[in-house]
Amino acid sequence: MKLTSGPENTLFHYISLETMHGIFITPTHTEVAQLGGTFHPQLIKNFHRCCLSIRSLFQQTIMRETKKTGGSRRSSESKKANSGLHQVGEHGVLFECSLDKWTDQKKPPPPIMYWVVGRLFLDPKPREFYVCFHDSVTEVAVELAFKLSFGLAL
Numbered sequence: 001m002k003l004t005s006g007p008e009n010t011l012f013h014y015i016s017l018e019t020m021h022g023i024f025i026t027p028t029h030t031e032v033a034q035l036g037g038t039f040h041p042q043l044i045k046n047f048h049r050c051c052l053s054i055r056s057l058f059q060q061t062i063m064r065e066t067k068k069t070g071g072s073r074r075s076s077e078s079k080k081a082n083s084g085l086h087q088v089g090e091h092g093v094l095f096e097c098s099l100d101k102w103t104d105q106k107k108p109p110p111p112i113m114y115w116v117v118g119r120l121f122l123d124p125k126p127r128e129f130y131v132c133f134h135d136s137v138t139e140v141a142v143e144l145a146f147k148l149s150f151g152l153a154l
Helices: 029-033 039-068 076-081 137-152
Strands: 011-018 022-027 088-097 112-121 125-134
Touching: 011 039, 039 088, 039 112, 039 125, 125 137
Parallel strands: none
Antiparallel strands: 011 022, 011 125, 088 112, 112 125
């Protein structure tokens, strides 16, 4: 899936996880293998590790929310009173790495900076979405990727 314009795809990777329905959406092994190069395998490895770390934080959030509500669904009045930012959690990590193979001997390789960001949507049921994107990607493109997660599980 390419959401960004230009010669390079700067939205590298994504995972959508909806455990209540057993839905897991991610690029196939074939799509990942087509990326090639020395940079992408490390990016994918960092992405998966980071997703696991962020997911553990999200699980703690879900447990806290479950304890607050006594294990039951909130009433509609309580839900409306607590809606807003408490219904969405977000964590992100910025990575900086250098290319292994660099042909220009006169200049050092420029660092590549990319983000791994995960969002937890608590309402109406917990859903997680993770995106890996280049640091140069505009906020609009990142928000578009997160908004697409709403349509993926239909």
